[in-house]
Amino acid sequence: MSSILVLPGDGIGPEIVDEALRVLTAAQKRFDLDIQLDHALVGGAAYDAEGDPLPESTLAKARAADAILFGSIGGPKWDNIERDKRPERGLLRLRSSLGLFANLRPAILFPQLAEASSLKPEVVSGLDILIVRELTGGIYFGQPRGIKEENGERVGFNTYVYSESEMKRIARVAFDLAMQRGKRVCSVDKANVLEVTELWKEVVTEEAKAYPEIELSHMYVDNAAMQLVRAPKQFDVIVTGNLFGDILSDEAAMLTGSIGMLPSASLDENRKGLYEPCHGSAPDIAGQGIANPLATIMSLAMLMRYSLQRDDVADAIEAAVEKVLDQGLRTGDIYTEGTRKVSTGEMGSAVAEAL
Amino acid sequence: MSSILVLPGDGIGPEIVDEALRVLTAAQKRFDLDIQLDHALVGGAAYDAEGDPLPESTLAKARAADAILFGSIGGPKWDNIERDKRPERGLLRLRSSLGLFANLRPAILFPQLAEASSLKPEVVSGLDILIVRELTGGIYFGQPRGIKEENGERVGFNTYVYSESEMKRIARVAFDLAMQRGKRVCSVDKANVLEVTELWKEVVTEEAKAYPEIELSHMYVDNAAMQLVRAPKQFDVIVTGNLFGDILSDEAAMLTGSIGMLPSASLDENRKGLYEPCHGSAPDIAGQGIANPLATIMSLAMLMRYSLQRDDVADAIEAAVEKVLDQGLRTGDIYTEGTRKVSTGEMGSAVAEAL
Ligand SMILES: CC(C)[C@H](C(=O)O)[C@@H](O)C(=O)O
Numbered sequence: 059m060s061s062i063l064v065l066p067g068d069g070i071g072p073e074i075v076d077e078a079l080r081v082l083t084a085a086q087k088r089f090d091l092d093i094q095l096d097h098a099l100v101g102g103a104a105y106d107a108e109g110d111p112l113p114e115s116t117l118a119k120a121r122a123a124d125a126i127l128f129g130s131i132g133g134p135k136w137d138n139i140e141r142d143k144r145p146e147r148g149l150l151r152l153r154s155s156l157g158l159f160a161n162l163r164p165a166i167l168f169p170q171l172a173e174a175s176s177l178k179p180e181v182v183s184g185l186d187i188l189i190v191r192e193l194t195g196g197i198y199f200g201q202p203r204g205i206k207e208e209n210g211e212r213v214g215f216n217t218y219v220y221s222e223s224e225m226k227r228i229a230r231v232a233f234d235l236a237m238q239r240g241k242r243v244c245s246v247d248k249a250n251v252l253e254v255t256e257l258w259k260e261v262v263t264e265e266a267k268a269y270p271e272i273e274l275s276h277m278y279v280d281n282a283a284m285q286l287v288r289a290p291k292q293f294d295v296i297v298t299g300n301l302f303g304d305i306l307s308d309e310a311a312m313l314t315g316s317i318g319m320l321p322s323a324s325l326d327e328n329r330k331g332l333y334e335p336c337h338g339s340a341p342d343i344a345g346q347g348i349a350n351p352l353a354t355i356m357s358l359a360m361l362m363r364y365s366l367q368r369d370d371v372a373d374a375i376e377a378a379v380e381k382v383l384d385q386g387l388r389t390g391d392i393y394t395e396g397t398r399k400v401s402t403g404e405m406g407s408a409v410a411e412a413l
Numbered sequence: 414m415s416s417i418l419v420l421p422g423d424g425i426g427p428e429i430v431d432e433a434l435r436v437l438t439a440a441q442k443r444f445d446l447d448i449q450l451d452h453a454l455v456g457g458a459a460y461d462a463e464g465d466p467l468p469e470s471t472l473a474k475a476r477a478a479d480a481i482l483f484g485s486i487g488g489p490k491w492d493n494i495e496r497d498k499r500p501e502r503g504l505l506r507l508r509s510s511l512g513l514f515a516n517l518r519p520a521i522l523f524p525q526l527a528e529a530s531s532l533k534p535e536v537v538s539g540l541d542i543l544i545v546r547e548l549t550g551g552i553y554f555g556q557p558r559g560i561k562e563e564n565g566e567r568v569g570f571n572t573y574v575y576s577e578s579e580m581k582r583i584a585r586v587a588f589d590l591a592m593q594r595g596k597r598v599c600s601v602d603k604a605n606v607l608e609v610t611e612l613w614k615e616v617v618t619e620e621a622k623a624y625p626e627i628e629l630s631h632m633y634v635d636n637a638a639m640q641l642v643r644a645p646k647q648f649d650v651i652v653t654g655n656l657f658g659d660i661l662s663d664e665a666a667m668l669t670g671s672i673g674m675l676p677s678a679s680l681d682e683n684r685k686g687l688y689e690p691c692h693g694s695a696p697d698i699a700g701q702g703i704a705n706p707l708a709t710i711m712s713l714a715m716l717m718r719y720s721l722q723r724d725d726v727a728d729a730i731e732a733a734v735e736k737v738l739d740q741g742l743r744t745g746d747i748y749t750e751g752t753r754k755v756s757t758g759e760m761g762s763a764v765a766e767a768l
């Protein structure tokens with residue numbers, strides 16, 4: 059038996075997670091899956107109910123589960139509360155407490171949605187990049203940090219820090235994943251300016267020796283931001299730190315034009331993982347039944363693949379998504395003339411049915 | 414009389430600077446310009462000659478000059494020398510020693526080169542963004558920094574730090590420049606994670622009160638990286654810190670498809686400035702006479718505008734560049750069928766003549 063903790067979160071989170079659960083039910087019927095589901099509060103919803111974006115009870119359940127299906131968090135409602143209580147901090151503490159250091163963010167162009175990209179078709183057709191982002195270290199968690207008073211004025215400061223072992227383990231994840239793909243890894247740093255990334259480059263290079271088949275290259279982050287726009291298909295796997303990964307994975311996702319389609323996985327050493335869509339909580343459209351549930355459904359597929367080791371189920375879910383796209387079903391965010399606009403619920407049902 | 418220090422640097426630097434000087438000579442003939450030129454070594458060239466990428470003599474000349482015309486620096490030849498002696502460090506020390514805190518990086522799409530962009534024409538046509546990047550602070554210069562030994566392993570660390578006064582002065586530069594343009598400023602931060610940028614957001618917001626006509630917005634850096642790809646024309650002026658500015662300005666430059674066209678200015682409190690093309694030293698094509706000198710020529714135009722307060726000369730140089738583009742002259746990097754491929758020297762001569 060496997061246990062999945064469901065954390066719907068805020069904004070459109072609950073709606074899109076509901077559709078993923080509908081697909082899960084269909085998958086349980088078709089496959090031999092023994093899954094126990096549990097639910098808990100996180101983010102703004104948890105703050106409202108218990109004064110904490112990551113209550114102890116939620117964390118305990120998350121620790122106990124084999125995998126976590128996560129919706130999305132945040133919204134203007136919680137913008138002005140005390141820093142440590144904001145929804146985002148709940149997610150950051152969850153990542154860190156569970157040691158979910160490996161964030162996998164695929165940027166894939168669905169041929170059915172090629173038109174949605176702001177890039178020319180020939181630049182992005184067939185795009186399939188995997189960004190591997192370190193998720194529990196770097197400047198996101200570095201100490202010291204804060205805002206202090208110095209010489210009569212305020213000074214803000216954060217610390218960008220990585221140890222060799224943190225760098226090694228994320229490099230290995232990237233190399234292992236690349237071995238199952240195009241065997242090319244591009245490590246992104248700013249080694250010409252930042253010592254921490256100079257060490258990063260060195261450690262990644264050393265680690266690569268254990269992977270003779272991997273073609274490793276290095277790129278400065280400013281150049282990577284350019285190359286993603288110029289010729290994104292040059293990349294197979296990109297590995298980088300927490301902050302650069304945050305920026306580049308969003309840029310890469312947007313190349314596809316359909317951020318409502320992109321899932322992500324955040325894994326620990328034992329492939330226990332948290333799975334969430336790349337997009338945010340979209341408070342402006344929450345509750346209207348128009349959000350795109352496909353990124354969350356694809357996140358469920360990743361959950362099957364990585365944490366439950368059920369490639370067959372993952373493949374089937376992904377195939378079902380392709381099928382409804384082929385049928386011309388589209389939520390508002392990916393709608394184009396000649397296709398059929400459907401609601402969040404209709405899209406979820408269609409995928410469940412296709413399964 | 415005004416004095417300009419010329420720092421050709423490495424790679425294609427000397428070739429492209431030569432063409433800018435040819436244009437300067439033409440400008441001197443046409444306009445009433447009393448300019449004294451001086452030359453000095455910087456970057457790898459200075460390291461080779463004097464063991465230092467920014468020799469004392471170069472720095473002294475730079476301090477004395479009213480403006481600096483800079484080519485480009487770096488190359489594989491100097492990749493493995495001691496960190497502090499690398500060409501890039503010379504440039505960083507120069508920026509810092511002269512207090513060139515305001516880096517202006519326009520991303521403009523030349524209608525004649527619209528095809529060069531990897532984005533769809535409707536997404537980028539008419540693009541005209543100005544990125545204002547803080548250049549002498551932030552994580553580029555923060556202390557402490559380095560690589561140390563801790564618990565038996567290496568640890569790399571850098572410090573991201575800004576004081577209120579540093580934030581204020583760059584915000585004012587952005588607001589002043591926006592007042593001469595679309596009056597919209599987008600400040601980019603990662604205030605949901607990094608305290609230093611939380612303070613940034615606060616200070617920029619306070620500073621904006623003195624500019625009631627300015628429409629100020631805020632965006633997280635990951636979202637900004639996305640929005641630049643999705644709908645870049647939504648921006649007028651973007652203001653941000655050193656590292657985010659490095660990444661976003663290169664991304665924005667690449668939206669135009671013609672990074673060989675884009676100039677930059679780095680200004681101090683008194684509008685003394687260093688002017689350099691956005692592109693690098695391109696060691697692979699150095700010495701072949703095929704590099705595009707237009708970014709350097711446009712940098713000379715910025716020099717006229719900002720440091721010499723000669724808008725008339727700047728406008729004339731920019732008009733001359735437009736004219737040669739209209740004539741169909743193209744260096745290899747911007748060549749498309751139906752245009753005429755010319756060398757670095759032919760391009761420079763054509764602009765000088767058009768002037
Ligand atoms: C919400 C925020 C803290 C988060 C991050 O920066 O990691 C988000 O942007 C992401 O990429 O998952």
Ligand SMILES: CC(C)[C@H](C(=O)O)[C@@H](O)C(=O)O
Nearest residue numbers: 250251280501502504505659
């Ligand atoms: C060469 C390098 C140090 C420099 C920087 O990062 O500032 C360059 O990328 C730039 O943007 O001018």
